[in-house]
Amino acid sequence: MLKYAMIGGGPGAFVGSVHRNALALNGDAKLVAGCFSRDLEKTRAIGAELGLAEDRLYATPEEMARLEAGDVDFAVIVTSNEAHYPSVKTCLANGIHVMCDKPFTVTSAQAEELVGMARDSELVLAVTYTYAGYPMVRQAREMIERGDLGEIRFVNCEYPQGWLAEMLETTGHTQATWRADPKRSGGVLSLGDVGTHVEYLVPFVTGLNLTRLAARLDTLVEGRLLDDNGTILTEYDTGARGMYWYSQAATGCVNELKLRIYGDKGGLEWFQEDPDHLHYTPIGQPKQTIVRGAPEMLPGAMAYSHTPAGHPEGWLQAFANIYTAFCATIEHGAAPDFPTGEDGLRGVRFIEACVESSRNGTSWIDF
């Protein structure tokens, strides 16, 4: 079993425990070291709770990377956004493979540097675009690859949430506070937090490459400093077109990522809150509901399905699937079947392009 260290994921940061549980679920790797917080006392408290040895709890990522080099297989970076870059860098510099949360970095220059470092040192660098881990997202991808939809003409991907419909960032809410703080989140709020999931998911599933975009970023909640909503028109290399909508101020929405794809032979629809079902309509025929685990699953997707049809799998299983693929690459050199540093870099460039377009009155930006 692989061994890993974690950077970030301290108290109040639920995402740390999500990564740990995802890694435990399939027995992929064992946590052995950590720097969970900028505050060593907090790191020690969490380390004790998790049963880690005291001498493997560190004050800084740099110290940890230096001393754990050779003793851990990879590091998981789950800090706030602005701290991703130095954390990833120190790990790579010490020869440690890295899984980093998204959005990858604050600037594309940072991302380019990290991607270059990983490439030069032949280290595995991955980014947790979790939704790519859902079996039915994989099923959609495989169906499109084998031509079930024909040529894709239009993609509509939306990701509305509602939890920031109130000004939580002034109430002491941990998650909201750093995300809404321009210094800590990296210049955008919801575009980084949810919009980048959309950016990753569309080409992952469709194989389309984005060539142009025009974006309007909105701040719907008065007093907020960054975007909490946005609409993006897209064009792809094949001539296909699309539109993205993301929001964290869509009052009443929970976590409503939805992907709809229309081709000349059929249409597909997938909804994250009901992740085990994929809705497929071959042109001129009735809509079909493909269930995770059912015989019509294609082999690549089926490999990521663990429980029988009708026994729901959830978000954590999607997370675990990303990690299982990541660990397989580290351990056996399996072909990467997870979001890579290059994908993370493209996500940061997407953010920068959207910001530029929006500042210029929704002008078209080549991508």
Add this chain to the structure above:
Amino acid sequence: MLKYAMIGGGPGAFVGSVHRNALALNGDAKLVAGCFSRDLEKTRAIGAELGLAEDRLYATPEEMARLEAGDVDFAVIVTSNEAHYPSVKTCLANGIHVMCDKPFTVTSAQAEELVGMARDSELVLAVTYTYAGYPMVRQAREMIERGDLGEIRFVNCEYPQGWLAEMLETTGHTQATWRADPKRSGGVLSLGDVGTHVEYLVPFVTGLNLTRLAARLDTLVEGRLLDDNGTILTEYDTGARGMYWYSQAATGCVNELKLRIYGDKGGLEWFQEDPDHLHYTPIGQPKQTIVRGAPEMLPGAMAYSHTPAGHPEGWLQAFANIYTAFCATIEHGAAPDFPTGEDGLRGVRFIEACVESSRNGTSWIDF
């Protein structure tokens, strides 16, 4: 009971029978005269089927309007788009109230002229934006009026259909052929056919006035001459923002008009294919499903609800509700509670603005 004449609605034009059934449903008016086709023989055949007197079947709208003036209360115009203008004009010129199908006219100059004629002659001029007739659309409108959503921040209205995902216009398909013909439809295809419903519905429900838009019209199906898909970014007088998406090439979609509205106190969602339910989430509380006919219906909406909760009403009932309000204005001078000629004019201006924006690279157009 009022008496009416019909222009258009001949063989293959299902919408004629829809208007007739809608008028019959609530016993609002009786059909007494018609010019159903450019071909008098066809008009006579339909007239015979409908039990009309032979001498009240006419070769041209002009003849009918002249000879029926005083004998019919109103005329229903259900021709192809380009024939709306002359048909409405001749009716108004002869003192006949008019209900016209949408999109109202081909140019806004035509629409302005007709609106002016109606105003000057104190005639009732209405346009069948049917979806405003659904009781739960009315319920949404009343809930917003009384403040259930607080200040509206964002509106997402989409209307995808899939029936034009194939090149039906070259197969002899009646509906597709005239709609896709630039000469008969008036310069746009799907924007007129479904996009205008979106344009009407949003201000009807929210009370917001559109001030700016930026549009991209797409032709997704190869060989088609006009738009079959489009995305429109919007801004309103209150500062609220929105986005519209319409399509007739969304493979596998049926008639999926959906309206979502987000305010600072709550969110609303309504879906045309399940028209008897309205989904309302007060901020911080569970989502509620309001059922047509249930006690929580507000009085204005309830007045348009005819069957008990759980006994579905449909599209024809929405149609009939528009006509009931229209007839009440003609018969009793009731305040107009239906889409008017002014609304139709605004819809044509919307089309023109979208076309201009799209031609100019999705530039912002004041509205």
Add this chain to the structure above:
Amino acid sequence: MLKYAMIGGGPGAFVGSVHRNALALNGDAKLVAGCFSRDLEKTRAIGAELGLAEDRLYATPEEMARLEAGDVDFAVIVTSNEAHYPSVKTCLANGIHVMCDKPFTVTSAQAEELVGMARDSELVLAVTYTYAGYPMVRQAREMIERGDLGEIRFVNCEYPQGWLAEMLETTGHTQATWRADPKRSGGVLSLGDVGTHVEYLVPFVTGLNLTRLAARLDTLVEGRLLDDNGTILTEYDTGARGMYWYSQAATGCVNELKLRIYGDKGGLEWFQEDPDHLHYTPIGQPKQTIVRGAPEMLPGAMAYSHTPAGHPEGWLQAFANIYTAFCATIEHGAAPDFPTGEDGLRGVRFIEACVESSRNGTSWIDF
């Protein structure tokens, strides 16, 4: 156009206007006479509202039947249950075809007598089991007829409502009061009101004939005199089995009639609150959603579909479809494609068998 008279359907009895609107919708027949209430003043008030001639408003059904014989084609009986029998009888005795609301009569002896009268005098006698008028119910029937489900093994039909979860019958509520009164409803409450719909629908769709049943009728609301809930185990001539559940005390349910049928080649599911969709699963394949109006509709069902796919039809259209078939038989001698007096008789026998079984401790009763 046929002419008809109505018995019952006075103030507070919404079902009268439903029948009238259903008959108007497709232009099947024109109301010309009525005895809407036991109180002639009320009948006159309603008649005036409906534009009937004063001399065609009657104090009693008997008087009306006698004086309208030859002048009306049929009568519609929408009184409370116990008055069905004398009203139908007087109409048949005067040579008037009859459409009667359900449950048909209070005793099976009454029903037998009426069925015999109609047969002897070659009159059309029908009963408004409305749900058989839905196009997708027809589609299910045709799919089963042509073998899509193979041999049927099990049927689950349920019809829960919640409006009688409170003791409305002691609050002056018109609908509840007569239904819950043993003298006026005929010995059962919900079994007659909703349970009989289940009894009719199952053989209509499946072609199965009930051979045995075991029932438990419940009174869930304290103080109520009759059943408001019941469960019935069934067996059919082919060896297939089934279960029915009906309720009017299922708190929170609206009008949730659901039919599920399982055969050795496939399964079907239909839900009355979403009547335009039929869910079909061929064994070993994905579930399909068949939409009313779509190409996969079979011809018999399609003949009852009026608006394009995605433009919802509702309960009133189902009602109108029953009437259209009824009128076609009267007018053109078309083969009866509607629920007949025999069906009504079978429904009353079903009620009697259920009551007997329930009194005998859920014993099995041959049917």
Add this chain to the structure above:
Amino acid sequence: MLKYAMIGGGPGAFVGSVHRNALALNGDAKLVAGCFSRDLEKTRAIGAELGLAEDRLYATPEEMARLEAGDVDFAVIVTSNEAHYPSVKTCLANGIHVMCDKPFTVTSAQAEELVGMARDSELVLAVTYTYAGYPMVRQAREMIERGDLGEIRFVNCEYPQGWLAEMLETTGHTQATWRADPKRSGGVLSLGDVGTHVEYLVPFVTGLNLTRLAARLDTLVEGRLLDDNGTILTEYDTGARGMYWYSQAATGCVNELKLRIYGDKGGLEWFQEDPDHLHYTPIGQPKQTIVRGAPEMLPGAMAYSHTPAGHPEGWLQAFANIYTAFCATIEHGAAPDFPTGEDGLRGVRFIEACVESSRNGTSWIDF
């Protein structure tokens, strides 16, 4: 961290890996020993794959229990049904706590003996009625406890599956073969496999105690030796009534466990295939959808919710919740918050009562 051994769960028995993953998910316990098959070679192969020490892989449960006594905290029994009894017995006899799959035993005498052994030796004995581990099932239970539904009047719990709509047991299908074999499953097929989940769930959520039942067990698939479908009428200590339906021959159903509860103040509905949502209708008000993780969650349920609202949890999380509570009792003496041996015993008695009732023509059996 606790240590455990596993009995059963060999190749083809997917449930073994489910239990192992569920125990890994929350880090509750570590697998250290196993007797996965009657065939030691198979046990060794699986043990090697799971990284167990060779000397902790055993030929028989008895040997394992004897040699591991004191070295493991508990044993997990996931054999076919008929082997539960001896496996549990040998573990308890050696002082090892036990988690056993359901149905608990073949006869109630066996279950009584095991429950007595556990009581006498103060060992924890639990049964994996998984569905009780879902947070929204807990939420329903707490809402009922605090009176949100008032007095419960009727319960409808159904559990249809369709995977045995074909004669899989003669095709070599592992899961089907032992379940459908009277010798290995213990006299019933689907009643044990899915019916017992219904039996457990209803009192768990409602607090009602079953006092009488009348059952009809069906064999819908020709050639099958045991039941694959059944309907059960129930009565409870408070006078409330209910009905259960279970099936594994409901063609097209996946895993459609649904629980509906009707009280005098409200109704609740929960569907296993959409486990994160609970539908609640307070009498006279709109239906509400309560989402797992949302503020309206009650504390007991919230304690079992791990990921934020809108990030779906699934079946494995429910499983893990059962284990977390089980381990808390073993480790800290926490009050048992999981299905116990007594619950398992009641389930076996339920099976026996249903079989007896069905043999006697659906007669009423006191429970």
